[in-house]
Amino acid sequence: MSGQTAGAGSLARRTRQTRQKEAILEQLQRCPDFMSAHDLHRLLTEADAHIGLATVYRQLNTLVEAGLVDTVRLNDQQVFRLCKDNAHHHHLICRHCGKTVEIEPPERWVQGIAQEHGFIVSSHTVEVFGLCPDCQ
Known part of the structure; x- marks a missing residue:
């Protein structure tokens, strides 16, 4: 390779x-x-x-x-x-077939939630699970 x-x-x-x-x-x-x-x-x-x-x-x-x-x-x-690239990313994943779509990282949302609760974010992982159109 x-x-x-x-x-x-x-x-x-x-x-x-x-x-x-x-x-x-x-x-x-x-x-x-x-x-x-x-x-x-x-x-x-x-x-x-x-x-x-x-x-x-x-x-x-x-x-x-x-x-x-x-x-x-x-x-x-x-x-x-x-990994498609080494950049920070997250996934939308079908629970039935495993189909995966990379999604934009929700950085502002993560920082806002952390700040609201007095946290300082050191790292985070966001994975969204559901059913793709083929498996619905």
Whole structure:
């Protein structure tokens, strides 16, 4: 993989590049929506990538820590998605099929709510869950 994946150009600076990590990033690049580690492992196995499920989890968590992969809880499981860019962003996620749309961060709203309650914001996460038009 020669830097085609979003954020992959700086991947070497953030994480050690391995064959397994490359296979995981390539598979995530093919899917625009969130997917579970089990689903990712199944797709990798179907593509003849010999990677164990524990390695998939470990590599995904490394990629999350490096800011290259997003993760959220969807229907009581952790799911993952390749970040389109490294900028701060949030998601609108279908609870049924996992379809994902990146939405503009509601920074002024977050700051206003925090100020109203006397908080200073150090970080925040906003994920909006619902049903996409296809699943309604």
